[in-house]
Amino acid sequence: MPVELYLDLHSQPCRSVFIFAKINQIPFQYKAVDLAAGENHAEEFGKVSQIRKVPVLKDGDFILTESVAILQYLARKHGTPHHWYPADNLEKCARVDEFLSWQHTNIRTNGSKVFWFRGVLPVVTGAPVPKEKMDAAVEDLNLSLKIFEDKFLQNRPFVTGDQISLADLVGIVEIMQPVATGLDVFEGRPVLSAWRDRVKKEIGLEVFDEAHKVIMNVDSLPQIFENKGLPEFLKMKIQKMFN
DSSP states (O other): OOOEEEEEEHHHHHHHHHHHHHEEEEOEEEEEEOTTGGGSHHHHHTTOOOTTOOOOEEEEEEEESSHHHHHHHHHHTTTTTTTTTOTTSSSHHHHHHHHHHHHTTTTTHHHHHHHHHIIIIIOOOOOOOOHHHHHHHHHHHHHHHHHIIEEEIEEEEEEBSSOOOOHHHHHHHHHHHHOOOEEEETTOOOHHHHHHHHHHHHHOOOHHHHHHTTTGGGGHHHHHHHHOOOOOHHHHHHHHHHO
């Protein structure tokens, strides 16, 4: 039986799970969860996941949350090529784990903040984010990208060497989040640009574009919120960002 994947492709972690399942030909049922409409806070979704976040994997009676855990579960269960999560090579596997641990509070945090500041908050508040907050967010993102280049990539084609891994997959979907708002983070970064091109080639342009179609249409956000209103959880998140 195919696994069930509860996803919203506006979400970076959901895109990584979607891409990984697609390119490794892992059978799955796509269960759409509309975050903008607050469907993750609905009673029905709460029966699937108590933490009310996506992605969620349901494999029979087994339910798993957290994208990294889901990716590792799929890799192990379906015996995907070892380069994705090289458990047969202690050091390479540790490099993947190191990046996955680091990125969550660095590239993900800073890229998400820039996405919200540039692509979401001006839409829902009707006003641009104060310049000092925007500049600080972009500066933090730039620092994370520099660390990614200098520490995790260095002169290698991919994070672990000559082959793509989960680290590269998670990295690219996170970096594409601020790109969706029109911020070209690859400009003036030849190392990062070359890495992006290699990752996209390994994933396949068709699957890559399919996964990013929704997020790259960020101009549709005003219509989304106009039609669906602003969920309470989103109002609270906006208030927290400005405190």
